[in-house]
Amino acid sequence: MIWAGFLQRAIMQGIPLLYGSTGEIITEKSGNLNLGIPGIMYVGGISGVIGAFLYEQNAAALNPVLAVLIPLLCSVAGSLVMGLIYSFLTVSLRANQNVTGLALTTFGVGFGNFFGGSLSKLAGSDVASISLTATSNCFRTKLPFADSCGWFGQVFLSHSFLAYTAVIIAAVTALILSHTRVGLHLRAVGENPATADAAGINVGRYKYFATCIGSVIAGLGGLYYVMDYANGVWSNDGFGDRGWLAIALVIFAVWRPNISIFGSILFGGLYIVHNYIPGLDVSGQELFKMLPYAVTILFLVVISMRRKREAQPPAHLGLPYFREER
Amino acid sequence: MTQQPHKVREPLFRIAKRDTIVWWKAWCIRAAAIIIALIFSGIVSYLLTGENPLHIYATMLGGAFGTQRRIWGMLQNLAMLLCVSVAVTPAFKMRFWNIGAEGQVLIGGLASAACMILLGDKLPNAVLLIVILAASLLAGAVWAVIPAVFRAKWLTNETLFTLMMNYIAIQLVSFFVYKWSVPKGSGQVGVINRATHAGWMPVIGKYDYLLNILIVAVITLFMYIYLKYSKQGYEIAVVGESENTARYIGIPVKKVIIRTMLISGAICGLAGMLLVSGTDHTISRDTAAGRGFTAIMVSWLAKFNPIFMVLTSFLIAFLEKGATEVSTEFGLNESFSEIITGIIIFFIIGCEFFIQYTVKMREKEAAK
Numbered sequence: 001m002i003w004a005g006f007l008q009r010a011i012m013q014g015i016p017l018l019y020g021s022t023g024e025i026i027t028e029k030s031g032n033l034n035l036g037i038p039g040i041m042y043v044g045g046i047s048g049v050i051g052a053f054l055y056e057q058n059a060a061a062l063n064p065v066l067a068v069l070i071p072l073l074c075s076v077a078g079s080l081v082m083g084l085i086y087s088f089l090t091v092s093l094r095a096n097q098n099v100t101g102l103a104l105t106t107f108g109v110g111f112g113n114f115f116g117g118s119l120s121k122l123a124g125s126d127v128a129s130i131s132l133t134a135t136s137n138c139f140r141t142k143l144p145f146a147d148s149c150g151w152f153g154q155v156f157l158s159h160s161f162l163a164y165t166a167v168i169i170a171a172v173t174a175l176i177l178s179h180t181r182v183g184l185h186l187r188a189v190g191e192n193p194a195t196a197d198a199a200g201i202n203v204g205r206y207k208y209f210a211t212c213i214g215s216v217i218a219g220l221g222g223l224y225y226v227m228d229y230a231n232g233v234w235s236n237d238g239f240g241d242r243g244w245l246a247i248a249l250v251i252f253a254v255w256r257p258n259i260s261i262f263g264s265i266l267f268g269g270l271y272i273v274h275n276y277i278p279g280l281d282v283s284g285q286e287l288f289k290m291l292p293y294a295v296t297i298l299f300l301v302v303i304s305m306r307r308k309r310e311a312q313p314p315a316h317l318g319l320p321y322f323r324e325e326r
Numbered sequence: 327m328t329q330q331p332h333k334v335r336e337p338l339f340r341i342a343k344r345d346t347i348v349w350w351k352a353w354c355i356r357a358a359a360i361i362i363a364l365i366f367s368g369i370v371s372y373l374l375t376g377e378n379p380l381h382i383y384a385t386m387l388g389g390a391f392g393t394q395r396r397i398w399g400m401l402q403n404l405a406m407l408l409c410v411s412v413a414v415t416p417a418f419k420m421r422f423w424n425i426g427a428e429g430q431v432l433i434g435g436l437a438s439a440a441c442m443i444l445l446g447d448k449l450p451n452a453v454l455l456i457v458i459l460a461a462s463l464l465a466g467a468v469w470a471v472i473p474a475v476f477r478a479k480w481l482t483n484e485t486l487f488t489l490m491m492n493y494i495a496i497q498l499v500s501f502f503v504y505k506w507s508v509p510k511g512s513g514q515v516g517v518i519n520r521a522t523h524a525g526w527m528p529v530i531g532k533y534d535y536l537l538n539i540l541i542v543a544v545i546t547l548f549m550y551i552y553l554k555y556s557k558q559g560y561e562i563a564v565v566g567e568s569e570n571t572a573r574y575i576g577i578p579v580k581k582v583i584i585r586t587m588l589i590s591g592a593i594c595g596l597a598g599m600l601l602v603s604g605t606d607h608t609i610s611r612d613t614a615a616g617r618g619f620t621a622i623m624v625s626w627l628a629k630f631n632p633i634f635m636v637l638t639s640f641l642i643a644f645l646e647k648g649a650t651e652v653s654t655e656f657g658l659n660e661s662f663s664e665i666i667t668g669i670i671i672f673f674i675i676g677c678e679f680f681i682q683y684t685v686k687m688r689e690k691e692a693a694k
Contacts, residue, residue, distance in 0.1 A: 095676065095679065102425070102622055107664065115659075300483065305480050
């Protein structure tokens with residue numbers, strides 16, 4: 001069935017975007033516009049690859065639990081460092097968020113491509129390209145009964161644990177943001193840090209935690225891409241512009257992770273729809289790849305024209321906060 | 327109710343805003359940051375390559391200044407980066423976060439390439455060059471003014487809008503690259519008008535890039551004067567400081583936003599022309615090569631001053647060339663330069679804090 005296959009691929013394309021956008025939503029809710037997300041996703045991916053590569057090279061036999069755990073922890077550590085760099089520069093040193101974010105993206109993409117290109121040389125082994133099939137197989141363990149459930153199994157049950165984790169993280173984030181005190185405080189920090197500060201909320205701490213947690217979540221998107229989608233094969237620039245697409249998805253989801261679950265599938269579908277349209281030549285495909293961005297612009301314009309209060313970006317997005325400058 | 331007086335513990339240090347800082351002190355702080363950053367990236371390079379850091383610095387210098395050819399190559403990179411940086415500056419001074427320079431450069435380049443391909447054999451070269459100039463200026467301006475209009479009229483978030491416009495431009499270029507590709511379906515345009523040189527910018531003497539560099543120098547000077555001495559430049563500064571103040575003293579804010587973005591986009595379009603018609607003589611989705619994003623950092627590092635931008639874009643161009651040389655010499659991936667550039671920018675971004683603020687340590691409690 002074509003459409004079942006399409007839907008399955010769309011979900012696979014959507015998962016990295018979902019991770020990235022959930023991470024960015026948490027970050028933006030604290031008022032930090034982190035344009036470093038594309039770089040962070042690269043770092044998350046390559047850190048996992050480095051961990052898995054070293055483990056595969058040094059371990060005699062692959063222990064499936066370790067094979068999943070080591071790359072996962074490396075990925076988390078890598079993205080956490082990126083998040084810390086961003087928060088230290090923008091929150092503690094009050095640097096400009098856009099510049100810091102773009103520098104982080106330059107650095108992160110360079111970091112990913114550099115280690116992707118020279119990892120085997122640096123480790124002193126003769127492998128031509130990094131292919132972590134064994135690790136990837138551990139990551140891609142499917143639910144055992146997926147194959148026996150027909151199209152439903154193919155579309156919804158055939159994915160790996162990281163895919164379901166993405167959905168769970170997004171759903172939990174949505175719950176926390178709108179139904180808990182922590183979420184309320186976080187939103188207050190993003191909307192009006194001065195008021196939040198006066199109410200006794202530690203603005204700096206919220207910004208730090210939101211940015212770092214957001215980075216870690218976004219980094220997992222990079223890990224999912226390498227280990228699941230690309231079958232453990234790292235290719236330089238292979239991740240492409242998905243990081244920016246994740247930022248686009250934040251707008252599309254009007255800063256709500258529960259909407260971005262469905263938005264990510266839609267964006268994933270738009271990203272690959274050109275493969276499913278009969279009679280399209282290569283140049284036409286390139287035009288179709290515009291779709292997610294065009295949809296985002298349209299959406300951005302519509303929400304700004306309607307001025308619906310719930311659909312606006314956090315009021316203090318992109319602005320630094322310094323208590324003495326009120 | 328009696329309340330115990332709360333014992334407040336003074337934090338170890340506190341941060342206060344500096345009033346002003348002597349200019350040489352500010353530059354000393356920046357120079358120190360760059361030196362620390364260079365030492366730090368030397369350590370990183372040592373860890374990655376195991377080479378003597380001094381040897382690495384020597385290789386970097388050689389990569390940028392080693393031969394006359396390399397110097398010209400670096401000057402060309404510097405000029406292109408400077409051109410885009412100068413282009414985005416008026417918008418930033420207005421606090422309009424135009425991160426769509428990449429797309430505006432690309433669309434300007436696309437317009438030049440289109441004129442070269444479609445009109446190459448129909449017009450005399452001088453007329454063709456004028457048509458190319460007009461087309462690329464217009465294309466860049468249109469690409470920039472769309473987000474500006476929406477920002478002015480409906481307060482649409484310009485950062486996100488211009489960011490998305492980049493990818494529309496990239497896909498549009500991809501589309502035309504496949505349409506025009508030679509041979510068909512190869513996905514590459516190849517050198518346009520290789521035989522006739524129609525639409526190629528003229529070469530001064532035997533220096534391929536001299537004309538580009540001169541044009542960029544003129545634009546930089548123009549922008550410096552425009553921002554510093556013209557009425558429009560003043561209006562930009564006021565809108566950037568506070569839109570409410572600007573409205574109060576009768577500056578038409580919407581008009582200023584749209585006009586400034588027209589100028590910003592047009593110069594980006596011109597950069598696209600310099601790249602396509604003046605340098606590469608071809609077009610691909612990588613023609614802008616990330617300069618649109620790097621330019622934002624260059625412009626910000628120079629405090630939006632076009633003259634300082636010569637220095638900051640020199641720094642970035644030097645790092646790129648030098649680190650590329652290091653990566654070829656030691657057999658590393660060429661992305662090494664992006665890591666080094668990233669590290670140095672982090673340090674410079676961080677050091678701005680020490681220029682604007684002072685850290686005061688906790689004062690000793692007065693003896694009781």
